[in-house]
Amino acid sequence: MLDLKGIYKTFNPGSITEKKALQGIDLHLEDGDFVTIIGGNGAGKSTLLNAIAGVWPIDEGSIHLAGLDVTAVPEHKRAALLGRVFQDPMTGTAANMQIEENLALAARRGKKRGLGWEVTKAERAKYHDMLVSLDLGLEDRLSAKVGLLSGGQRQALTLMMATMVKPKLLLLDEHTAALDPKTAAKVLEITDKVINENKLTALMITHNMSDAIKHGNRLIMMNEGKIVYDVSGEEKKNLTVEDLMKKFSEVGGHFSDRAILG
Amino acid sequence: MLDISTLLNAFPGYIAQGAIWGIMALGLYISYRLLEFSDLTVDGSFATGAAVTVMLIIMGWPAWAAMIVAVIAGMLAGLVTGLLHTMLGIAPILAGILTQIALYSINLHILGNKPNQAVSVDKYDLILSLRTVNEAIVIALIFAAALIAAFYWFFGTEAGSAIRATGCNQAMAKAQGININFCKVFALALSNGIVALSGGLLAQYQGFSDVAIGRGAIVIGLASIIIGEVLAEAFFGKHMTFWLCLSSAVIGGILYYIIMGVVLWLKLPTNDMKLFTAIIVAIFLAVPYLKKNFKNSFFRLKLAEKKAAKEAGKNA
Numbered sequence: 240m241l242d243l244k245g246i247y248k249t250f251n252p253g254s255i256t257e258k259k260a261l262q263g264i265d266l267h268l269e270d271g272d273f274v275t276i277i278g279g280n281g282a283g284k285s286t287l288l289n290a291i292a293g294v295w296p297i298d299e300g301s302i303h304l305a306g307l308d309v310t311a312v313p314e315h316k317r318a319a320l321l322g323r324v325f326q327d328p329m330t331g332t333a334a335n336m337q338i339e340e341n342l343a344l345a346a347r348r349g350k351k352r353g354l355g356w357e358v359t360k361a362e363r364a365k366y367h368d369m370l371v372s373l374d375l376g377l378e379d380r381l382s383a384k385v386g387l388l389s390g391g392q393r394q395a396l397t398l399m400m401a402t403m404v405k406p407k408l409l410l411l412d413e414h415t416a417a418l419d420p421k422t423a424a425k426v427l428e429i430t431d432k433v434i435n436e437n438k439l440t441a442l443m444i445t446h447n448m449s450d451a452i453k454h455g456n457r458l459i460m461m462n463e464g465k466i467v468y469d470v471s472g473e474e475k476k477n478l479t480v481e482d483l484m485k486k487f488s489e490v491g492g493h494f495s496d497r498a499i500l501g
Numbered sequence: 502m503l504d505i506s507t508l509l510n511a512f513p514g515y516i517a518q519g520a521i522w523g524i525m526a527l528g529l530y531i532s533y534r535l536l537e538f539s540d541l542t543v544d545g546s547f548a549t550g551a552a553v554t555v556m557l558i559i560m561g562w563p564a565w566a567a568m569i570v571a572v573i574a575g576m577l578a579g580l581v582t583g584l585l586h587t588m589l590g591i592a593p594i595l596a597g598i599l600t601q602i603a604l605y606s607i608n609l610h611i612l613g614n615k616p617n618q619a620v621s622v623d624k625y626d627l628i629l630s631l632r633t634v635n636e637a638i639v640i641a642l643i644f645a646a647a648l649i650a651a652f653y654w655f656f657g658t659e660a661g662s663a664i665r666a667t668g669c670n671q672a673m674a675k676a677q678g679i680n681i682n683f684c685k686v687f688a689l690a691l692s693n694g695i696v697a698l699s700g701g702l703l704a705q706y707q708g709f710s711d712v713a714i715g716r717g718a719i720v721i722g723l724a725s726i727i728i729g730e731v732l733a734e735a736f737f738g739k740h741m742t743f744w745l746c747l748s749s750a751v752i753g754g755i756l757y758y759i760i761m762g763v764v765l766w767l768k769l770p771t772n773d774m775k776l777f778t779a780i781i782v783a784i785f786l787a788v789p790y791l792k793k794n795f796k797n798s799f800f801r802l803k804l805a806e807k808k809a810a811k812e813a814g815k816n817a
Contacts, residue, residue: 292676318678331676333669336662343659344666348678352659400677 240440241268241291241408246300248290248464260286262464264300268408268442273434275451276444277483278461284444285326287461288410291442293317305407319349322401322439324394324414331397334386338377338396341385342366345400369399373429391422395429402433409434409441416446427454448480462490508766513634515758519725520641521702523754525718526725527648528695530750533726535656536668536688538586541597543696543722545604546578547715550697551704552611555620558705564628568701575697576690578604583686608712617711620704627705637706642751644702648695649747656743664688696722717775721757724782729753731785757781 246264251257260283268274276284290297291304293314301310309317325331332341343358343366363381370378375392385393394414401409411430415423431454434441445451451458457471458478467490470478525547532540550571557567578600585596612618622630629637655661666674667684674681696718704710729749733741741749764777795801 314675315678315680318676321676323676325672325676330670330672333666333673335669336665340662340665344662344674344677344679347659350678352663352679354655354658354660357657357659357662 240270240272240305241266241442242301242303243267243291244301244303246287246290246302247298248286248295249298260464261290261297264290264464264466266459266466268440271438271440272457273439273441273455274443274457274459275455276442276459276461277446277448277451279487281463282461283464284461285412286464288323288412288442288444291408292321292323292410320407322404322406322409324397324401324409324411326413326416328390328393328397328417331400332385332393335384337382338370338385338388339363339366339381341396342369342400342403345403348404350404369403373399389422391418391426394418394426398426398429398433402437402439405437405439407440409439411441411443413444413446415450430454448483452476452478452480452483460487460490462487503766503768508762511762511766512759513638514631515762516755517629517631517634517637517641517706518703519755519758520638520645520751521699521706521754522721522758523725523751524641524645524648524702525696525699526722526729526750526754527645527652527747528692528699529719529722530652530726530747531664531688531692531695533723534668534746535665536685536692538593538668538685538689539597540579540582540689540692541594541719542578542582542600542604542689542693543597544715544718545601545608546575546693546696547700547703547718548608548710548712549578549604549611549715550575550700551710551714552608552618552700552712553697554701555618555704555710556611556613558620558625558627559618564626564705568628568698571697571701572694575700576694578697579690579693580686582693583689586689587682587685605712612710612712616713617709619709621708622705627708629702629706630708631706641702641706644698645751649744649751652747653744717778720778720782721754724757724778724785725754726750727753727782727785728756731788732756734789 243264243266246261248261249257249259264287276287278284289295291302293309293312297310301308303309304317304320307320309320323331333344336344339358339362343362346362366381367378370381373395375395377388377392377396385396388396398414414430415426418426427450430443433439441455443455452475456475457469458475459466460468460483468486525543529540529543532538553571553574554564554567557570558564581603582596582600585591585599586593591599609616620627622632629640631637656665663674663679664684664687666677666679667681667688671681674684700715704714729752730746732753733745733749737745760781761774761777764774765771769777
């Protein structure tokens with residue numbers, strides 16, 4: 240499904256702010272893999288997701304997605320294959336546009352945008368039903384501006400937008416980090432449901448190690464732009480936070496208190 | 502002695518000019534409000550539209566055909582600004598200023614290297630003229646209404662929504678597969694095409710075009726949008742539909758000219774007109790900001806405290 244080979248990315252090369260963000264990433268994902276990614280600040284987690292999404296070109300290496308070489312494909316074209324949810328709830332939705340307009344924009348991801356109506360009557364009914372399943376009370380507020388929603392509602396909406404056109408790969412960049420614990424749990428629950436129901440392949444960054452263990456079928460740990468630990472199957476299920484802590488100090492990483500306490 | 506009848510006699514003229522500038526404000530609405538791109542090209546593209554229209558009519562073209570070419574010329578100007586920004590990474594305001602400055606020379610060339618050219622309604626068949634001012638008002642308003650209807654349709658389509666999403670949240674637009682650079686360039690071209698159209702209408706209305714016809718157009722356009730918005734919000738509240746927002750920009754243009762007319766009628770010196778314009782726009786820009794800030798200020802709490810203390814004193 241996803242094949243990353245020898246990926247390198249350095250920001251501001253040759254200057255005092257030079258940052259070797261990715262230093263030789265090799266990663267292969269099978270169809271239906273749900274991989275959680277952990278690692279300290281600056282480990283390259285978000286950089287990795289941005290590389291896959293095509294936010295900027297990588298320095299070296301190749302990215303294959305669903306059998307296509309997308310290494311040189313720009314972000315807006317790669318979007319046809321990807322669903323993305325960001326850390327900041329403001330990033331994933333257009334605040335000045337209505338809920339139904341945001342959904343309609345997402346429904347046309349990877350399709351040609353012509354002169355047909357943005358939101359048709361049939362679509363409106365469909366969105367209503369989809370939002371009912373979200374159980375956040377949004378189904379009766381289709382014409383409300385997204386800017387009026389709470390952070391959790393916006394993340395749940397973004398998640399729906401990321402998956403309504405089935406993506407080859409779902410990229411979740413700490414999408415619950417900005418939410419309060421209760422809302423975060425609810426959004427994670429929706430995440431699990433969406434991934435299972437649609438049999439999606441997903442990469443999820445999290446700061447929370449118990450979440451990283453609890454969710455998905457595979458876990459990778461990053462440090463200084465490299466994948467330093469990769470575990471799946473039974474071995475992953477039996478992991479404990481202590482195991483991860485130990486593993487992490489072995490590679491010389493440092494976790495924030497939040498990751499341990501969360 | 503101020504004579505109210507001179508003001509009333511001049512009123513239709515202000516309405517006609519205001520409606521024509523209201524059309525310009527509709528064009529500016531695309532860049533300023535929908536794309537959130539402060540596009541200073543408009544001072545130049547307005548004059549380009551005027552110059553192209555006048556010169557082609559003088560050359561014997563029918564007015565409608567001349568205006569179509571004017572729109573295309575304006576779109577090219579917007580295209581240049583868009584490409585300067587998206588392809589060459591020049592900041593929005595600077596990209597607009599560069600095109601505007603370049604257009605000054607180009608507009609002089611279009612005008613046959615003269616600062617102005619007359620197009621008399623006696624000699625040519627014009628679409629509107631200040632000679633028949635009531636008819637001119639109707640024609641300008643028909644143009645405005647047609648544009649509002651076209652906007653309402655286009656920005657409700659998939660392509661139009663992609664432009665709105667680009668203006669609202671670029672990261673989100675890209676993640677949904679929207680080519681934001683294309684959207685920006687396209688929207689800027691569209692915007693300046695409409696601005697050029699209104700330039701062509703104004704040149705016909707006043708019977709000449711000069712190279713400085715667009716000077717300060719951005720301020721007049723902004724004034725129209727802001728005056729319209731402030732007043733429409735006062736009448737209809739915060740929840741304004743799209744067509745109401747657009748209509749209010751045109752009405753704002755008319756009101757702006759009426760305000761200017763009153764200023765002239767009060768015999769305030771015409772040399773100071775630009776100063777008055779700037780002050781009026783500054784006031785209308787400041788009102789919504791100050792209103793919001795007041796609601797969210799310690800000063801308000803202090804006032805409330807004082808009022809409460811006063812009433813407590815009264816009751817005691």
